[in-house]
Amino acid sequence: MTTTAPHAPHRENDFASEHHVYEPHVVGLPPLLPYAREAWRRRGFAIELSRTRLRAQHFNTTFGQLWLILNPLLLAGVYFILVDILRAGASGPGFFAHLMAGLFAYYFVSGAVREGTKSVVSGGRLILNTAFPRVLLPLASVIIAFKRFLPTTVIYVPVHIASGLPFGWGILWVVPLVGLLVVLATGLAMIVAAVQVYFRDLKSFMPYLLRVWLYISPVLYFAREMPEEYRWLLDANPLGQLLSAWSDVINGGVAPSAYSLAVAGAWAAGLFVIGALFFISREREFAVRL
Amino acid sequence: MSSLSVSSPTSVRVEDVSVTYKTSLERRPTLKGTLRRLGRRERTVHEIEAVKQVSFAIPHGTVLGIVGANGAGKSTLVRTIAGILPPTSGRVEVFGRVSTLLALGVGFNRDLTGRDNVRLGGLAAGLDRAHLEAKYEEIVRFAELGDFMDLPMRTYSSGMYGRLAFSVAVNMDPDILLIDEALSVGDARFRRKSTDKMRELCGQARTIVLISHALGLVRDLCDQAIWLDHGVLRMWDEPDAVIDAYTEHLEVSQDAVTLEDV
Numbered sequence: 001m002t003t004t005a006p007h008a009p010h011r012e013n014d015f016a017s018e019h020h021v022y023e024p025h026v027v028g029l030p031p032l033l034p035y036a037r038e039a040w041r042r043r044g045f046a047i048e049l050s051r052t053r054l055r056a057q058h059f060n061t062t063f064g065q066l067w068l069i070l071n072p073l074l075l076a077g078v079y080f081i082l083v084d085i086l087r088a089g090a091s092g093p094g095f096f097a098h099l100m101a102g103l104f105a106y107y108f109v110s111g112a113v114r115e116g117t118k119s120v121v122s123g124g125r126l127i128l129n130t131a132f133p134r135v136l137l138p139l140a141s142v143i144i145a146f147k148r149f150l151p152t153t154v155i156y157v158p159v160h161i162a163s164g165l166p167f168g169w170g171i172l173w174v175v176p177l178v179g180l181l182v183v184l185a186t187g188l189a190m191i192v193a194a195v196q197v198y199f200r201d202l203k204s205f206m207p208y209l210l211r212v213w214l215y216i217s218p219v220l221y222f223a224r225e226m227p228e229e230y231r232w233l234l235d236a237n238p239l240g241q242l243l244s245a246w247s248d249v250i251n252g253g254v255a256p257s258a259y260s261l262a263v264a265g266a267w268a269a270g271l272f273v274i275g276a277l278f279f280i281s282r283e284r285e286f287a288v289r290l
Numbered sequence: 291m292s293s294l295s296v297s298s299p300t301s302v303r304v305e306d307v308s309v310t311y312k313t314s315l316e317r318r319p320t321l322k323g324t325l326r327r328l329g330r331r332e333r334t335v336h337e338i339e340a341v342k343q344v345s346f347a348i349p350h351g352t353v354l355g356i357v358g359a360n361g362a363g364k365s366t367l368v369r370t371i372a373g374i375l376p377p378t379s380g381r382v383e384v385f386g387r388v389s390t391l392l393a394l395g396v397g398f399n400r401d402l403t404g405r406d407n408v409r410l411g412g413l414a415a416g417l418d419r420a421h422l423e424a425k426y427e428e429i430v431r432f433a434e435l436g437d438f439m440d441l442p443m444r445t446y447s448s449g450m451y452g453r454l455a456f457s458v459a460v461n462m463d464p465d466i467l468l469i470d471e472a473l474s475v476g477d478a479r480f481r482r483k484s485t486d487k488m489r490e491l492c493g494q495a496r497t498i499v500l501i502s503h504a505l506g507l508v509r510d511l512c513d514q515a516i517w518l519d520h521g522v523l524r525m526w527d528e529p530d531a532v533i534d535a536y537t538e539h540l541e542v543s544q545d546a547v548t549l550e551d552v
Contacts, residue, residue: 018465022373022382045413052406125399131373131388132414284376287369288311
């Protein structure tokens, strides 16, 4: 049979072109560059999804969008009471600022993971009926978490000033560190989103995993206060060195150590690559698994 | 199986396509189930051959009807054409932009408003925002939903669901429209309106794939039809011939199948 229509080059998962070829995928991965290009082209979907989800979450509450400020404030207050009692009131002036900055960074990552867990599974009908790069679903989760994270910076600034902590150019280190947090959160969100499809119990384990993760991260204490026998956790925990550097930059006013940056960067990049490859190689199976 | 002559350029070519599902036996895979099965050394997946070596081509501007009993693989086949399910073997080639209207309640999140759902569905399908806004009024007007567009979709009746789904799909100006039993939505008046809209789209030299149990409608609207039986392509011919053969098969096999809307 001869073709009567023009032949475009073969590209699987090339959602953009007007010519599509669908063939069995021998190895799970579609061509990554066209995939990434198409995901970027449809980024409006992820942004819109995060916007509507965020709005729906506080739709029926009295305080509405004010919860974006109230939640982190209450959270910081609750943990401060806990930790201050454990420390018998000997926290020192900069401690509350450290606790707050650490909590907000941690809650950005854990929020992305929590949202990411349900992102694919709750996308049921959309996944069954529309062909689009599924990676946009966990990406929307990261955007949701980031939009929650942004207002917290506004809350933090007065606490920083009240604690008498310095402002200097070193604070600009925050920008690459936030970048690393985003990369790390995206990688983890992609992993848990795909795992949740095959292993629905993950969602039930998640609160406990996330709580342990907070306790082993240098948030409720300074990294330097970790006992010697637990110090390895700083390297083994994807957030360990990153949050340690975070506290150094924001509360200590010093540049992060090269070692911290290297470990944090390796974790973020590694989890991102693993997460992306794992998710994208699996995503065409999601439609039959939901 | 007779092949129809293909004169105009092809819109969709399905070559020797098989789709095999691997599903776990349980509805929801859980650790407990996995551990229990591991203990008993049972196999976790079983395979469903939904579509078996089906080949056909749809010329540009043709309305193709797909008939067959429930579970014959009609929806799976259409999902493969839409690029949602990968074929297990064979090859699907599609020329043009596809809009899908697969089953009722297309891609809709019940907690979001109708407006959000329309926007999200369109953006996911790859439409740009400006085009979407331009189409929005048309979609709402056709669906006749008015103020309901700003309410969560959980407040909609099933008829309203279907009307919106139909309206979105037909107003997206697709080159290829895939419709899965969606014409029987809404009240009699809307059904007539949607049939009219379908007829209008069919007249616009568009390629349409229509899955329907309403055999009368297939006879009326389609230029060609295929009959799927347990995943196998039994027939590909003029609608009259296919429907006659299919109806005869149903009567002969004595299945307690009623012919809806014949």
